[in-house]
Amino acid sequence: MGAGAARVPRVGVVKLASCDGCQLTLLDLEDELLSIGERFDLVEFPEATSRRSEGPFDILLVEGSVSTPEQAEQIVALRAQAKLLVTIGACATAGGIQAMRNWGHEPTWRASVYPNPEMIESLAQATPVADHVTVDAELRGCPIDGRQLVELLTALRVGRRPQLPDEAVCLECKRLGRVCVLVAGGTACLGPLTQTGCGALCPGYARGCYACFGPRERANVAGLSGWLERERDAEAVDRLFPGFTGWAPPFREPASRAMARTDDSAGES
Amino acid sequence: MHTTTAVPGEHQFDVGQLTRVEGEGSLHLRVAADGSVDAQLRIFEAPRYFERLVVGRHPDEVLDIVARICGICPVAYQMSGVHAFEDLFSVQVDPATRLLRRLFYCGEWIESHALHIYLLHAPDFLGYASALEMAADHRQLVEQGLALKKLGNRIVAILGGRAIHPVSVRVGGFSRAPRAGELDELRGPLAEAITMAEATVALTAGLDTPPSERDVRLVSLRHPAEYPMSDGRIVSSDGIDIAPGAWNSIFHEEQVPWSHALQARAADGVPYLLGPTARLVLGAEQLHPTAAAALRATGLELPDIARNVFRSIVARSVELLHAIAEAADIVERYRPPERPAEPWQPRAGVAAWATEAPRGLLFHRYEVDEGGHVTAAQIVPPTSQNQAAIEHDLALFAPAVLELPHDEATRRLEQLIRSYDPCISCATHFLQLSVERAAETA
Numbered sequence: 008m009g010a011g012a013a014r015v016p017r018v019g020v021v022k023l024a025s026c027d028g029c030q031l032t033l034l035d036l037e038d039e040l041l042s043i044g045e046r047f048d049l050v051e052f053p054e055a056t057s058r059r060s061e062g063p064f065d066i067l068l069v070e071g072s073v074s075t076p077e078q079a080e081q082i083v084a085l086r087a088q089a090k091l092l093v094t095i096g097a098c099a100t101a102g103g104i105q106a107m108r109n110w111g112h113e114p115t116w117r118a119s120v121y122p123n124p125e126m127i128e129s130l131a132q133a134t135p136v137a138d139h140v141t142v143d144a145e146l147r148g149c150p151i152d153g154r155q156l157v158e159l160l161t162a163l164r165v166g167r168r169p170q171l172p173d174e175a176v177c178l179e180c181k182r183l184g185r186v187c188v189l190v191a192g193g194t195a196c197l198g199p200l201t202q203t204g205c206g207a208l209c210p211g212y213a214r215g216c217y218a219c220f221g222p223r224e225r226a227n228v229a230g231l232s233g234w235l236e237r238e239r240d241a242e243a244v245d246r247l248f249p250g251f252t253g254w255a256p257p258f259r260e261p262a263s264r265a266m267a268r269t270d271d272s273a274g275e276s
Numbered sequence: 277m278h279t280t281t282a283v284p285g286e287h288q289f290d291v292g293q294l295t296r297v298e299g300e301g302s303l304h305l306r307v308a309a310d311g312s313v314d315a316q317l318r319i320f321e322a323p324r325y326f327e328r329l330v331v332g333r334h335p336d337e338v339l340d341i342v343a344r345i346c347g348i349c350p351v352a353y354q355m356s357g358v359h360a361f362e363d364l365f366s367v368q369v370d371p372a373t374r375l376l377r378r379l380f381y382c383g384e385w386i387e388s389h390a391l392h393i394y395l396l397h398a399p400d401f402l403g404y405a406s407a408l409e410m411a412a413d414h415r416q417l418v419e420q421g422l423a424l425k426k427l428g429n430r431i432v433a434i435l436g437g438r439a440i441h442p443v444s445v446r447v448g449g450f451s452r453a454p455r456a457g458e459l460d461e462l463r464g465p466l467a468e469a470i471t472m473a474e475a476t477v478a479l480t481a482g483l484d485t486p487p488s489e490r491d492v493r494l495v496s497l498r499h500p501a502e503y504p505m506s507d508g509r510i511v512s513s514d515g516i517d518i519a520p521g522a523w524n525s526i527f528h529e530e531q532v533p534w535s536h537a538l539q540a541r542a543a544d545g546v547p548y549l550l551g552p553t554a555r556l557v558l559g560a561e562q563l564h565p566t567a568a569a570a571l572r573a574t575g576l577e578l579p580d581i582a583r584n585v586f587r588s589i590v591a592r593s594v595e596l597l598h599a600i601a602e603a604a605d606i607v608e609r610y611r612p613p614e615r616p617a618e619p620w621q622p623r624a625g626v627a628a629w630a631t632e633a634p635r636g637l638l639f640h641r642y643e644v645d646e647g648g649h650v651t652a653a654q655i656v657p658p659t660s661q662n663q664a665a666i667e668h669d670l671a672l673f674a675p676a677v678l679e680l681p682h683d684e685a686t687r688r689l690e691q692l693i694r695s696y697d698p699c700i701s702c703a704t705h706f707l708q709l710s711v712e713r714a715a716e717t718a
Binding site for chain 1: 299322324326328329331346347348350396405408426429436440450452531538687
């Protein structure tokens with residue numbers, strides 16, 4: 008978009024099944040929010056504005072996983088209105104923590120929470136948006152990182168590709184000069200497998216990475232999970248893989264084994 | 277307007293998806309021929325089965341998982357959970373850790389209250405669709421709100437790594453405690469924020485408030501020495517006084533067909549109100565002197581605030597100031613705990629506790645086996661508990677606005693609902709307003 012003739016992009020921010028934390032990350036950009044409001048037209052953002060739009064959108068940010076029959080229809084309709092559809096966060100990109108039910112028996116789970124489960128509409132599985140429609144770009148994280156969101160919006164505004172890291176948490180952690188929690192501290196850590204974006208947060212707070220940002224490309228999942236099972240205990244694997252990005256395909260196999268060991272309803276159908 | 281006639285003599289009025297609230301819900305009103313109104317807050321947020329997700333997990337994993345119930349108040353979920361487990365396992369945390377936990381919670385109150393006051397609720401009073409639109413005419417005001425919110429987020433991020441879904445809360449303390457001097461960066465911003473929050477109290481007390489009269493049961497924690505947050509007994513304005521783990525002895529949850537959120541009720545069926553107004557009225561004597569002075573300066577008496585639902589924004593502002601003043605005190609005298617977390621051993625039993633989320637009492641109950649694994653969970657968020665009071669207040673208030681054009685009626689009804697700062701993601705999700713009306717005018 009050239010200077011002078013610039014058209015302000017129409018942006019929508021919508022949610023499916025989620026905690027609202029990723030869209031809140033936009034409102035948490037306290038220093039940038041007002042200038043974002045000047046450079047983008049936030050035509051649909053129910054959490055922040057009473058003005059509504061059903062589209063079309065130049066950019067649509069989608070939070071949450073597809074979890075109900077309504078949402079499965081809604082995401083198809085939204086896709087048709089969006090030039091660029093960007094999924095934000097672990098729920099939208101990997102299914103989120105609620106995808107743990109994908110290994111269980113959904114009616115059993117539903118009945119364990121609601122006294123009248125027949126009143127609740129829910130799909131058997133909670134799935135990432137890309138299982139339903141084409142996704143143009145994604146921001147990982149549980150929640151997403153504000154700096155990455157600014158980079159994405161800046162790149163889209165000027166028409167270049169966003170520069171997002173695709174290296175492991177482990178590498179960033181090393182660069183920050185931290186003592187390794189896994190090797191030196193004996194704490195199970197998914198840092199070697201997980202895409203960074205958080206600033207290697209957990210090792211900096213004296214605990215292992217639990218994979219908020221999901222698997223990085225070519226992660227050696229079998230290598231680390233096998234090593235953890237041999238050198239630490241199988242329980243460490245049970246604890247870590249069935250988490251916020253456990254339904255992401257590279258993590259699904261160790262997560263499945265863990266769920267089979269720990270979830271009583273996993274075998275029911 | 278979606279006006280349909282379901283029952284002869286009735287009208288209905290629907291407000292579509294509610295905006296500037298956390299999550300997805302709607303409102304449906306049924307107006308009988310005699311003009312009386314029945315209100316249903318419909319929460320259709322997709323269920324995520326958190327009570328089941330934590331089964332089989334260890335306490336520290338539960339703290340990571342329950343944070344994800346709400347992006348706006350993850351600290352509250354971690355605090356109710358961690359106190360429940362520490363109570364069951366008889367863990368005594370270091371007094372310095374206890375203060376850090378209070379600072380952590382203050383950070384969330386500051387962030388959540390500033391978000392609600394400035395970005396979600398103030399646009400109603402000043403006539404804008406959003407804070408971004410409001411900023412065109414009131415830039416300084418919005419910048420003040422953002423500065424306050426940023427400070428709250430900064431406090432949570434220093435202690436927990438990040439503002440949303442912090443990573444450091446562990447049974448026994450934190451995975452890492454700040455070094456001496458590490459909190460000093462907060463001193464200047466906290467001192468500035470006290471001035472801004474004092475201005476917020478004066479500003480919200482001066483807002484033009486729609487008339488509203490109610491007499492509602494108030495419920496909050498009460499502690500003999502501190503403003504209610506993580507400790508104390510559950511009390512009410514009409515004599516309830518129970519231990520923080522004994523929620524089920526007075527209250528219970530029900531499922532209603534129009535909502536994905538279970539609704540909580542007291543045994544006698546009387547609706548009750550949680551949150552800033554309830555805490556302020558029941559805990560006024562524990563307010564920080566700075567907040568008490570600002571409240572006095574408004575000239576408003578506590579009953580004035582409790583009676584008018586729209587004055588919750590004043591109570592929220594007073595609490596914003598309280599949390600900033602208390603945070604400043606804690607930072608001022610901070611000394612690191614001897615170790616970040618106390619060791620602990622699991623024990624089979626029931627772990628139950630309630631703390632004060634920004635929106636009100638948040639109750640957790642976990643059944644735990646000998647190995648420390650959770651075998652059953654019950655989580656009762658404040659919005660589930662406020663639903664009955666919201667519906668009650670809507671039924672009282674609606675007749676005064678239903679003759680207005682639909683958009684205006686919707687705006688006024690949404691303003692009332694926002695007074696409760698409903699967190700539908702917590703309760704589950706989805707809010708839309710609809711009204712059924714008597715047929716004689718149809």
